Amino acid sequence: MPRERVRFVSCENGSRTARGYRIHQGTVSNVLEVDEEGQPTVGWCFVPEYGLAAVDVMLAQKIALETDEKSVLAVANKISPKLPLLRQVVRPS
Numbered sequence: 001m002p003r004e005r006v007r008f009v010s011c012e013n014g015s016r017t018a019r020g021y022r023i024h025q026g027t028v029s030n031v032l033e034v035d036e037e038g039q040p041t042v043g044w045c046f047v048p049e050y051g052l053a054a055v056d057v058m059l060a061q062k063i064a065l066e067t068d069e070k071s072v073l074a075v076a077n078k079i080s081p082k083l084p085l086l087r088q089v090v091r092p093s
Contacts, residue, residue, distance in 0.1 A: 021065055027057040031065075032081050040081035046072055 022040070024030040031044040048060045064072045 017069055019069070023058050023061050025054060025058065027052075027054050029079055030058070031061055031076075043079035043081045044073065044076045045079055046076035 020034045020036075020038070021044075022032045022034050022038075024032070028047060029043060029045045031046070032040040033042040033044065035041050046061065046064070047057055052060065
């Protein structure tokens with residue numbers, strides 16, 4: 001049985017409010033709100049209630065923004081879009 005591997009680097013996501021989001025690989029501090037030119041304007045940190053694999057967290061973030069953006073942003077932590085993403089900070093052992 002061949003193993004299939006899915007690799008997520010980032011995905012662009014639209015919302016009902018016409019805001020754009022870029023979701024990077026990772027589980028925290030990985031969502032950026034982007035302007036019309038694709039430049040980051042705000043960073044957002046929100047995660048599912050239970051621990052999940054990174055790809056599942058990213059999918060949950062995407063679905064949450066598409067279905068209930070207002071509620072998600074009400075509980076999300078706003079972060080600087082200029083902070084390095086966690087995946088860039090963590091060094092391999």
